Amino acid sequence: MEQSNFIRTIIKEDLETGKRDKVITRFPPEPNGYLHIGHAKSIIINFGVADDFNGQTHLRFDDTNPLKEDQEYVDAIKEDVKWLGYDWEELRYASDYFEEMYNRAVLLIKKGKAYVDDLNQEEIRAYRGTLTEPGKDSPYRDRSVEENLNLFDRMRKGEFENGSKVLRAKIDMSSPNLNFRDPVIYRISHSTHHNTGDSWCIYPMYAFAHPLEDAIENVTHSLCTTEFEDQRPLYNWIVQECEMESQPQQIEFGRLNITNTVMSKRKLKQLVEEGIVDGWDDPRIPTLSGLRRKGYTPGAIREFVQETGVSKGNGAVDEAMLEHYVREDLKLTAPRTMGILRPLKIVITNYPEDQSELLEAENNPENEEMGTRKIPFSREIYVEQDDFMEDPPKKYFRLFPGNEVRLKHAYFIKCNEVIKDDEGNVVELHCTYDPETKSGSGFTGRKVKGTLHWVDAKSAIPAEFRLYEPLVLDEQMASDESEDKNFLDHINPNSLEIVQGFIEPNMKDAKPQDKFQFFRHGYFNVDTKYSTAEKPVYNRIVSLKSSFKINK
RNA sequence: UGGGCUAUAGCCAAGUGGUAAGGCAACGGAUUUUGAUUCCGUCAUUCGCAGGUUCGAACCCUGCUAGCCCAGCCA
Numbered sequence: 001m002e003q004s005n006f007i008r009t010i011i012k013e014d015l016e017t018g019k020r021d022k023v024i025t026r027f028p029p030e031p032n033g034y035l036h037i038g039h040a041k042s043i044i045i046n047f048g049v050a051d052d053f054n055g056q057t058h059l060r061f062d063d064t065n066p067l068k069e070d071q072e073y074v075d076a077i078k079e080d081v082k083w084l085g086y087d088w089e090e091l092r093y094a095s096d097y098f099e100e101m102y103n104r105a106v107l108l109i110k111k112g113k114a115y116v117d118d119l120n121q122e123e124i125r126a127y128r129g130t131l132t133e134p135g136k137d138s139p140y141r142d143r144s145v146e147e148n149l150n151l152f153d154r155m156r157k158g159e160f161e162n163g164s165k166v167l168r169a170k171i172d173m174s175s176p177n178l179n180f181r182d183p184v185i186y187r188i189s190h191s192t193h194h195n196t197g198d199s200w201c202i203y204p205m206y207a208f209a210h211p212l213e214d215a216i217e218n219v220t221h222s223l224c225t226t227e228f229e230d231q232r233p234l235y236n237w238i239v240q241e242c243e244m245e246s247q248p249q250q251i252e253f254g255r256l257n258i259t260n261t262v263m264s265k266r267k268l269k270q271l272v273e274e275g276i277v278d279g280w281d282d283p284r285i286p287t288l289s290g291l292r293r294k295g296y297t298p299g300a301i302r303e304f305v306q307e308t309g310v311s312k313g314n315g316a317v318d319e320a321m322l323e324h325y326v327r328e329d330l331k332l333t334a335p336r337t338m339g340i341l342r343p344l345k346i347v348i349t350n351y352p353e354d355q356s357e358l359l360e361a362e363n364n365p366e367n368e369e370m371g372t373r374k375i376p377f378s379r380e381i382y383v384e385q386d387d388f389m390e391d392p393p394k395k396y397f398r399l400f401p402g403n404e405v406r407l408k409h410a411y412f413i414k415c416n417e418v419i420k421d422d423e424g425n426v427v428e429l430h431c432t433y434d435p436e437t438k439s440g441s442g443f444t445g446r447k448v449k450g451t452l453h454w455v456d457a458k459s460a461i462p463a464e465f466r467l468y469e470p471l472v473l474d475e476q477m478a479s480d481e482s483e484d485k486n487f488l489d490h491i492n493p494n495s496l497e498i499v500q501g502f503i504e505p506n507m508k509d510a511k512p513q514d515k516f517q518f519f520r521h522g523y524f525n526v527d528t529k530y531s532t533a534e535k536p537v538y539n540r541i542v543s544l545k546s547s548f549k550i551n552k
Numbered sequence: 553u554g555g556g557c558u559a560u561a562g563c564c565a566a567g568u569g570g571u572a573a574g575g576c577a578a579c580g581g582a583u584u585u586u587g588a589u590u591c592c593g594u595c596a597u598u599c600g601c602a603g604g605u606u607c608g609a610a611c612c613c614u615g616c617u618a619g620c621c622c623a624g625c626c627a
Contacts, residue, residue, distance in 0.1 A: 003574080004566060030627055065626065121625055128623055132554045135623090166625055176555040178623050187625035206627045230556055230622050252557085254620095259563080265627095307575055309565045311558090314620055318563045321576045331589070366589065397587080406585055439585070451585050520586045548587040 005310035007045065007251055011053060011221055014249075023055025024219045027081070027088075028062045028210070031073035031194070033265050034280040034287045035080045037301060037322075041256040044305045046223055047086045058217055059088035063095050064209045066193035074194070076280075080288040085298045094213050095195040101204045101212050102156065104242040105167060105186060109148045113241050114185065115141055116151040117168050124166075127173070128181050134174030135181045141170065155188055158201045162188050169208070171237065179234045183207050211235040215244035222250045226312055256308065257316035260470035261286050267487060276491060277471070281529070283539050284471045284495050294468065295515055295525030295541035300329035319470070323542045330515060330523045330541070335363040335370055338408065338453040339518035339538070341465050341501040343382040345457060348413060350432045351379040356458070359439065361409040373506055377410050380457035382502055384520075387452045388429060390418055397449030399429070405450040408519060412437035412448055453519040460502035463536045466527065467497040503536065510536065520544065 014020040025046040029039060050057040059081060063069045081088070108114035117140045119127065129135030143151070155165055167186035175181055185208035190201045204212075214222045222235075229252050239247055257263060262271065268285055271277045280287050283294030291301065304325040308317050356378040363370040387398040387405075399405050404414040410433075417430035437443045469492055476490045503518075510516070512528040522543035531537040 009568090028627090032627080062627065068626075124625075125623070130554085130623060134554090163625065178555080181623085184625050189625080203625095205625075210627085226557065227621055228627090232556090254558085307564080309575090311565070313558060313564085315564065318576060321564070324576060327588090336586080365584095365586085395587095408585060410585095448585090450587085453586075517586085517588090520588070522588095544586075544588050546587060 003306070003309060006312070007049060007221070007223060007253060007310055008052065010251060011049060014220070015053065020220050023050055023053040023221060024058070024217065025050045025055065025221055025223060026058040026060050026092075026214065026217065026219050028060045028094075028213070029077055030062045030065070030068070031070060031077060032065070032068040033073060033269060034076055034289055036263060036265070036268065036288065037258070037261075037286045037291065037305075038256045038263050039080075040084055040288060040301055041305050041308075042223070042225070043081060043084055043086055044302060045253065045310060048306075049221070049223070055220070056089035057086075058090040058092050058219070060090075060092040060213060060217070061094065061195075062206070062210065062213070063093055063193070063195060064203050064206060066189060066191045066203065069194050071194045076289065083288065083292060083298055085302065090217070092213075092217060093195055094209055095193060097209075097213060097216055098196060098200055098204070100216060101209060102202075104212060104244075105204070105208070106149065106152065107243065108169065108185075108241060109152060109167075110145060111241065112145060112170065114167055114169050115143050115148050116155065117141070117166050117182075117184075118164070121163060124184070128178065129173070131178070137173050138168075138182070141182070152186075155186070155202050156200075158190065160188055162190055164188065167202075169234075169238075169241075171234075177230055177233060179207065179231055180237075183234060207231060207234055208238055211238040211248070211250075212242060212244065214248035214250075215239050215242075215246045218246045219248045222248045224250060224252055225255045226252045226314065227255075228252055252312065253310050254312050254314045256305070257314065258286070258322060259316050259319045260472065260474050261319060262472055262487065270488070271471070274488075276488070278529075283466070284468055293528055294539050295513075295523065296326055297329045297515075300326040303329065316474075326542045327523065327544070330517065332364070332367045334515045334517045334523055336361075336365070336517045336519055337363075337504050337507060338375070338455055339463065339465070339501060339503045339507075339516075339521065339524070340382045340384055340453070340455050340460075341467075341499050341518075341521065342385040343501055344385045344388055344426065344429065346381050346383055346413070346429045346431050346454075348379050348381070348433050349416070349430050353379055355379070356456075359409050375409060375504055375506070376456040376459045378456055378458055381407070381454045382457055382460065383407075383429075383452050383454045385426075387450075388415070388426065390426065398452060399431075399450070403450075404448050405452050406437070406439075406448050407433075408451050408453050409439045410454070411435065411439070455502045455504055457502075459505040461505055461508060461536065463501060463503045463507075463538060464530075465499050465501055465524070465538050465540065467499065467540045469494050469497075471495045503538075507536070508533075515541065517544075 027043050027046045047057045117138050166184045168182045171180045173181050186202050232250050235250050281289035281293045304322050358374040362372050392400045399415050413431040413433045419428035421427050510526050512526045515525040517523050523541040524538040527537040527539050
């Protein structure tokens with residue numbers, strides 16, 4: 001079922017060799033923003049791997065920086081994880097462990113492995129050296145254990161201002177791995193924490209906190225993304241020097257990238273804050289709330305991520321692959337219905353004026369259990385503007401003067417007359433129908449190449465359709481040679497197209513998040529934000545594939 | 553130019569010394585009341601490049617090359 005990857009291989013071996021006798025993983029988001037599909041990969045890997053080996057997974061909020069975090073985000077993250085289909089064995093907060101972390105820092109000081117530094121931020125940076133040159137020791141590096149203990153205690157008591165002192169691990173200022181050049185492990189921040197309020201004014205840094213959190217929770221395999229690879233030696237150093245009983249192992253995998261998709265948290269935040277998109281749940285951004293609003297299903301996302309695999313590489317998966325799994329998931333579950341996005345009126349001149357009838361239609365030809373419905377049909381209908389061409393190219397088998405096509409679930413019609421306005425735009429078609437060709441009658445007299453969808457003009461419900469395209473196209477981004485390229489300069493002006501059309505009358509009870517396939521258009525769902533009973537709004541989730549190309 | 557990591561088809565990715573899985577995309581063809589779906593078929597004599605070890609190498613060794621990550625009191 002699940003495919004082979006290097007993480008499973010490692011864990012399997014750990015279990016077989018007896019290095020581990022159980023598997024505990026964790027998904028550790030910082031509650032400083034909304035989850036996106038990149039986080040979904042992490043969730044799926046962490047929970048998935050634990051499931052495979054009968055282990056367990058903790059949801060842990062890595063809330064060590066009160067300046068950026070908020071309860072709003074913890075609530076949203078919990079909702080998104082559940083929506084994706086996962087449930088955690090334990091819900092934890094890094095802030096639950098602040099006291100323990102403090103004690104471990106004290107232990108480090110006592111061992112002479114940490115010191116309080118008075119250098120300011122700029123000085124610390126200057127002393128750190130560069131990628132190619134070693135750093136040099138801080139003048140405060142050799143303070144006595146007693147002095148350090150005293151200072152660190154006073155830091156905790158709030159005697160010092162933000163930025164005036166930090167606690168640093170004492171390792172090696174000339175290490176080729178910059179993370180070993182006496183990393184800062186505690187900073188002073190007089191600010192209110194969403195969880196611990198004002199009880200702390202010093203907060204541990206990620207590099208110090210994360211390994212301790214994992215060890216405290218008996219996490220066996222700490223799975224994170226590859227940008228943390230250089231941190232691994234430090235992670236191990238912290239676990240060992242802090243004398244943690246439990247020894248978690250960090251393993252890194254490559255981030256998920258998708259073509260034509262803005263994935264960085266920074267950029268997403270920018271899009272939301274500058275109002276370029278309609279909030280964190282805008283259907284054009286890959287946040288889980290955005291994908292949910294657009295109509296993507298958790299199953300499709302899971303399947304996509306699984307098929308995409310786990311490796312250390314950092315390529316970009318084709319967005320077509322995501323779309324494929326969305327169609328795949330909706331195929332059997334979404335009822336078929338007809339919707340006209342860009343209406344063109346047809347008058348069926350030989351259909352009696354005040355007559356009307358109900359035609360039977362299957363709700364999903366690929367899933368008979370979904371039953372049938374009745375659709376009204378009468379003299380005036382709407383079809384798609386694209387389904388008519390006055391002067392068509394070869395191999396166009398939709399409607400054109402003199403051509404006959406099938407109306408889905410109804411009759412054959414033939415185009416006789418084209419009505420235009422003063423500017424020469426086609427505004428109406430006059431057609432005739434052949435009663436003999438009624439759908440389901442078994443008529444085989446002649447064949448027709450095209451089948452069009454339609455709605456009955458009299459009973460149709462006006463509806464709004466929102467069609468999405470990528471916000472930023474990789475190709476356009478790549479064409480920008482400028483030094484300070486800004487992705488905001490390349491926002492696709494067509495990322496959202498809104499059109500007004502019609503849907504079948506029996507769609508009147510559709511509720512937000514209900515998903516349908518509009519025949520020949522694609523999968524759509526009812527928007528949660530703008531749809532009303534009076535004016536339904538449908539988001540296009542994904543179009544249908546099409547081999548039809550209108551050129552030649 | 554210090555350190556870490558990666559390199560298998562257009563894209564993602566299995567593969568762990570015995571002769572290149574799978575998915576996406578693409579392209580043929582059949583079926584079709586969605587130009588959809590479904591079905592059937594095609595798509596790496598070669599694994600970044602060059603050497604070496606071996607009866608045998610994508611897998612081991614050496615040397616190159618390219619890409620990604622690291623110099624927050626962010627995570």
